[in-house]
Amino acid sequence: MSYKHSLDCSNLLCPMPVIRTQNALKELAIGDTLEVICTDPGTLSDIPTWCRINQQEVIDTKEHDNQIIFIIKKTAN
Amino acid sequence: MTQANSVETSTPTPQKQRKAVALISGGLDSLLAAKVIQEQGIHVEGINFYTGFCVEGHTHAIRKKDKDKQKRNNALWVAEQLGIKLHIIDISEEYKDIVLNPKHGYGANLNPCLDCKIFMVNQAQAWAWAEENGFDFIITGEVIGQRPKSQRKETMPIIARESGADDRLLRPLCAKNLLPTLPEREGWVDREKLYDFSGRSRKPQFELAKKFGFDDFAQPAGGCCFLTDANYSAKLADLWEARGERRYELDDIMLLKVGRHIRPKPNFKLIVSREEGENNFLQGYKKQFTSIHTVSHGGPLTLLDGSFDKDDIKLAAQIVARYSGGKSANAVTVQIENFNGTSYVMDVPPMPAHEVKEEWHV
Numbered sequence: 001m002s003y004k005h006s007l008d009c010s011n012l013l014c015p016m017p018v019i020r021t022q023n024a025l026k027e028l029a030i031g032d033t034l035e036v037i038c039t040d041p042g043t044l045s046d047i048p049t050w051c052r053i054n055q056q057e058v059i060d061t062k063e064h065d066n067q068i069i070f071i072i073k074k075t076a077n
Numbered sequence: 078m079t080q081a082n083s084v085e086t087s088t089p090t091p092q093k094q095r096k097a098v099a100l101i102s103g104g105l106d107s108l109l110a111a112k113v114i115q116e117q118g119i120h121v122e123g124i125n126f127y128t129g130f131c132v133e134g135h136t137h138a139i140r141k142k143d144k145d146k147q148k149r150n151n152a153l154w155v156a157e158q159l160g161i162k163l164h165i166i167d168i169s170e171e172y173k174d175i176v177l178n179p180k181h182g183y184g185a186n187l188n189p190c191l192d193c194k195i196f197m198v199n200q201a202q203a204w205a206w207a208e209e210n211g212f213d214f215i216i217t218g219e220v221i222g223q224r225p226k227s228q229r230k231e232t233m234p235i236i237a238r239e240s241g242a243d244d245r246l247l248r249p250l251c252a253k254n255l256l257p258t259l260p261e262r263e264g265w266v267d268r269e270k271l272y273d274f275s276g277r278s279r280k281p282q283f284e285l286a287k288k289f290g291f292d293d294f295a296q297p298a299g300g301c302c303f304l305t306d307a308n309y310s311a312k313l314a315d316l317w318e319a320r321g322e323r324r325y326e327l328d329d330i331m332l333l334k335v336g337r338h339i340r341p342k343p344n345f346k347l348i349v350s351r352e353e354g355e356n357n358f359l360q361g362y363k364k365q366f367t368s369i370h371t372v373s374h375g376g377p378l379t380l381l382d383g384s385f386d387k388d389d390i391k392l393a394a395q396i397v398a399r400y401s402g403g404k405s406a407n408a409v410t411v412q413i414e415n416f417n418g419t420s421y422v423m424d425v426p427p428m429p430a431h432e433v434k435e436e437w438h439v
């Protein structure tokens with residue numbers, strides 16, 4: 001499945017993937033989904049935490065090889 | 078007359094809810110400062126600046142052997158404890174000027190703490206006005222008499238004055254030792270409920286944390302960034318010296334946190350990974366750097382930074398072989414990959430341990 005909005009955060013270290021995600025979500029409409037591709041294992045904790053405190057929803061997290069892929073739904077402005 | 082709300086009773090005009098931006102570093106002090114103000118009914122949102130040198134995450138995330146250790150980002154953790162929004166702002170570009178030309182000088186290492194604080198407060202205010210318009214003041218967790226330099230009493234007014242935040246910069250943990258700020262004078266916050274912490278003792282903070290029911294908070298040993306670290310600062314100074322100019326890119330400062338840095342000659346250095354996590358991380362840089370990895374034996378991935386000729390590459394390959402599983406073999410086969418994708422192999426004798434000079438280690 002390919003996502004209309006995708007963000008490649010490969011090789012970026014936290015908190016850069018969080019910052020990029022935060023900024024990318026600002027550009028989306030409520031209800032849109034964003035795919036975020038990361039390689040830093042720190043994102044496994046940071047991205048869901050950021051989403052929780054900013055009322056955004058992580059709808060899926062996949063890990064394979066050295067990649068971590070999040071699907072985030074924009075649920076608040 | 079028994080009616081509770083008689084017409085004669087004047088209903089007080091509802092006070093506008095004031096909004097404050099709290100600078101959240103992730104440490105206990107910023108957590109307490111924000112909480113103290115929250116308790117007074119102020120709407121608080123957090124802001125956290127990413128300078129590129131922040132200790133959060135990073136090396137802990139890179140190194141695989143730390144995988145089991147908790148890798149939370151403390152600023153996010155603090156925001157979650159407080160139930161506030163956290164805005165993380167990338168200031169790494171603008172921050173370069175602070176690191177390269179600090180008006181108020183450096184601390185013990187390459188840490189420009191005073192300029193850094195002025196800059197962040199400035200940014201917070203600019204951001205607050207522009208983005209949210211309607212934030213009334215800024216909170217920081219600074220306490221007089223504590224490291225870093227920007228937390229000493231005589232520097233406090235400098236920060237407020239030069240940051241342009243003037244009267245709207247409130248430090249709830251030591252406010253009672255300072256002149257009342259606008260939020261206090263206007264009655265948005267009750268000065269009596271602020272604190273007068275001073276000195277190096279952390280006891281008052283721990284007691285306050287206990288009162289609020291916070292435990293498990295982060296207690297960074299050094300400062301909030303790598304610039305207070307002597308080894309890190311030495312690597313940064315080495316980079317500037319080797320390049321003949323004081324300049325850096327974000328990738329440079331990331332790489333200073335990873336691997337062994339060995340400079341056998343002034344014109345180039347090796348960045349040798351120390352374990353699998355670092356190996357994975359350095360893989361991501363193979364399109365930007367010439368890299369060396371061992372083929373005949375297990376060994377670390379190494380990047381070469383600088384300018385180098387054939388002899389330099391051979392020297393580097395021998396050092397790489399020294400850190401591989403073949404360090405006692407007669408020869409080790411290594412593959413050299415240029416960043417453009419071309420590659421070749423060569424056999425080299427590993428460099429004997431005593432020939433890897435102590436002073437090469439950056």
Ligand code: SF4
Nearest residue numbers: 189190193300301302
């Ligand atoms: S230790 Fe803190 S105040 Fe000092 S330069 Fe680093 S981030 Fe800034």
